[in-house]
Amino acid sequence: MSVLIFVDQSEGHIKKASFEALTYGVKVAEQLGTTAEALVLGSVSDDLASLGKYGVKKVHQVNNASLNQLDAQVYAKVIAEAATQSGANVVVFSHNQTGKAVAARVAVRLKAGLVAGACALPDTGNGFVVRKTVFSGKAFANVSITSAVKVISLNPNSYTTIASEGTAEVNQLSIAVDTPKVKVTAVNKVSGEVPLTEAEIVVSGGRGLKGPENWGILLDLAKELGAATACSRPVGDAHWRPHHEHVGQTGVQVAPNLYIAIGISGAIQHLAGVNRSKVIVVINKDPEAPFFKAADYGIVGDAFEVVPKLTEEIKKLKAK
Amino acid sequence: MKILVCVSKTPDTTSKIAFTDGNTKFDENGVQWIINPYDEWYSLVRAIELKEKDPATIVHLVTVGGADTEPIIRKALALGGDEAIRINTDNSDSYYIAAQIAAIAKDGYDLVFTGKETIDYNGSSIGGMIAEMMDAPYISLATKFELNGTTATVTREIEGGEEIAEVALPAVVSCQKGVAEQRIPNMRGIMAARTKPLKVVEPVAADALTAIVSFEMPPAKAGVKLVSPDNVAELVKLLHEEAKAI
Numbered sequence: 001m002s003v004l005i006f007v008d009q010s011e012g013h014i015k016k017a018s019f020e021a022l023t024y025g026v027k028v029a030e031q032l033g034t035t036a037e038a039l040v041l042g043s044v045s046d047d048l049a050s051l052g053k054y055g056v057k058k059v060h061q062v063n064n065a066s067l068n069q070l071d072a073q074v075y076a077k078v079i080a081e082a083a084t085q086s087g088a089n090v091v092v093f094s095h096n097q098t099g100k101a102v103a104a105r106v107a108v109r110l111k112a113g114l115v116a117g118a119c120a121l122p123d124t125g126n127g128f129v130v131r132k133t134v135f136s137g138k139a140f141a142n143v144s145i146t147s148a149v150k151v152i153s154l155n156p157n158s159y160t161t162i163a164s165e166g167t168a169e170v171n172q173l174s175i176a177v178d179t180p181k182v183k184v185t186a187v188n189k190v191s192g193e194v195p196l197t198e199a200e201i202v203v204s205g206g207r208g209l210k211g212p213e214n215w216g217i218l219l220d221l222a223k224e225l226g227a228a229t230a231c232s233r234p235v236g237d238a239h240w241r242p243h244h245e246h247v248g249q250t251g252v253q254v255a256p257n258l259y260i261a262i263g264i265s266g267a268i269q270h271l272a273g274v275n276r277s278k279v280i281v282v283i284n285k286d287p288e289a290p291f292f293k294a295a296d297y298g299i300v301g302d303a304f305e306v307v308p309k310l311t312e313e314i315k316k317l318k319a320k
Numbered sequence: 321m322k323i324l325v326c327v328s329k330t331p332d333t334t335s336k337i338a339f340t341d342g343n344t345k346f347d348e349n350g351v352q353w354i355i356n357p358y359d360e361w362y363s364l365v366r367a368i369e370l371k372e373k374d375p376a377t378i379v380h381l382v383t384v385g386g387a388d389t390e391p392i393i394r395k396a397l398a399l400g401g402d403e404a405i406r407i408n409t410d411n412s413d414s415y416y417i418a419a420q421i422a423a424i425a426k427d428g429y430d431l432v433f434t435g436k437e438t439i440d441y442n443g444s445s446i447g448g449m450i451a452e453m454m455d456a457p458y459i460s461l462a463t464k465f466e467l468n469g470t471t472a473t474v475t476r477e478i479e480g481g482e483e484i485a486e487v488a489l490p491a492v493v494s495c496q497k498g499v500a501e502q503r504i505p506n507m508r509g510i511m512a513a514r515t516k517p518l519k520v521v522e523p524v525a526a527d528a529l530t531a532i533v534s535f536e537m538p539p540a541k542a543g544v545k546l547v548s549p550d551n552v553a554e555l556v557k558l559l560h561e562e563a564k565a566i
Contacts, residue, residue, distance in 0.1 A: 010478070010479060015479065070478075070483075071457065072448060072451070072457070072458045072459075072460065073451065073452075073455075073456070073457050073458060076448075076452060095444070096479065097460070097461060097477060097478050097479055100444040100445075100448070100460050100461065101448060101458060101459075101460040101461075102448070103445070103448070104414070104418075104443075104444075104445035104446070104447070104448030104449045104452070105448045105449065105451060105452040105458065107415065107445075107449065107529075108415065108418070108448075108449050108452035108453060109452060111415075111527075111529070112529065113413070113415065113529030113530040114414060114415070114443075114445055114529070114530065115530065116414070116442075116443040116444055116445045117442050117443060117444075129533055131536075132442075133442060134440060134441055134442060134535070135331070135337045135439070135440055135442075136439050136442055137538075138337040138537075138538075139337050139339070139535055139536065139537055139538065140535065140536040140537075140538065141441075141532050141534070141535050141536075142532070142533045142534045142535070142536070143530050143531070143532055143533065144530060144531050144532075144533045145529065145530050146528075146529055146530065146531065147527075147529040147530075181457045181487060181488060182457050182459060182485050182486070182487045183485060183486045183487070184483055184484070184485045185473075185484050185485065185486055186483070186484040187478070187481065187482075187483050187484075188481050188482050188483070188484075189478075189480050189481035190480055190481050193480055194480075195479040195480040197479065198479065201565070201566070225566065236497075243463075243497050243498055244463075244477060244482075246497065249333050249439055250333070250357045250358070250361075250439065250497070251497065253442075257565050258559070258563075258565040258566065268333065268334050269333045269334070272333070275538065276538075278563075278565065279559070279563045279565040281555070281559070282544070292544045292546075293541075293544070294541060295541070295544040296541065296542075296544065296545065296563065297544065297545050297546075297547060297555060297558060297559065297563070298544045298545070298546050298547070299546070299547050299548070299549050299552070299555060300546065300549065301548075301549025302549070305549065306549050306552060309552040310552050310555065310556065312552075313552050313553050313555075313556040314556055314566065316553075316556075317556055317560060317566070
């Protein structure tokens, strides 16, 4: 019996969401009175032994070049085999793009019940019940997993990473890797941009900004805060911003520490995508904008005046 | 080319979310039901486009649910598709549902389309499960889908960008924004949908590995603290000192 945590990497670097999954998985293991081990696929340039600082004693690696690109079918077979070899009865993923592709397949291979989009530690007092977000963040469901092996994928930004001292033993696993059937022919990454779902701070704009040419003030603010940028659905639909920035019920769901909404009225579908944010700031000139009801802080005012001032004030704060 | 499009019934995006029976059941009172937007706007429309390009293409819709899902599947048929299959069960465990759809999908389908997720349970799991049960490749979170004979070229979302991948069919693909543009059914489509075959099949034997115990609403916000637009410094101070968010 043990907990296996899948550690996701991209271009040799471990993703932030995986540190959350590690912290979470270690806590699950503590709760079950067992140990937690990590699994990394492909070649990694980061120091794997240092993952010990999240509490795992052992990091397994399957270092095969075929695993440097994601083919969910190939990944799932390797992960399920590693879980079986290490005797894992709980497998933890991050519910990020990789987790969404792979966790469900692993669950089928292990004939394990899956809670996808978990947001809290399991309640193991009576059975095994995991809380997850449902209705796009408008509510939670407590889901009981009844199978012997359990798979959990953890919503990004829903569990705080805890790092202390520690070194893990790195163990090379030899598991046969199938030839991928999915061939990646091109990767287009927007360099220097903070990925939206991993961002601590998100600055988001709506129709109140009147046109794509006015996005400069928002980008300046985002840059000053080290924030990712997002937008409302009408803005994405009008192609003012790339559609992967669309946040809401039918777009991306985010849960940053701070969400700053500029010129967004706050339709219920938009709120569903952001209401797990820890702090919400709304800047809108309409005092009746429904977003104010969901906000922690608000300014009723003209974005074109308020936002540049806000950027200046943040600059001042950082200079202190 | 035989395409299977998975269609799910979900509450309308503007629905008020509430629960009954000691917070164990979703309160369906006054809820408008719609086709899950990702299924309707992207996967279904893309399948229809592929059929328009190559009329020999067969497009079947599949849904898992009770008789109350039929208005939704008729609505989907009004957009297009040759026929629909309803698997008659109310079970909500993803493994059980995927096993039902996989049993159908194994019947000679080259391509299975799902939405990126349903807007009620947000699991994003059914596509991957079906693919594993079919032993087929799975490309998730597609933003573009092109077919060249029996090979698909799919653009998919990755963190901070996108990736272009090629895959030989059969395959399972989950679709999101970008794959197609939403369509409105026309009168001809609505009339045609009335007479399109809607087969009802009983579920195959499968295990349910999870069960929803209860629902909860998130804690209410304490209320907004308004700051004057002339005092932006105050907002920064609150965010820094009180909220500790910057």
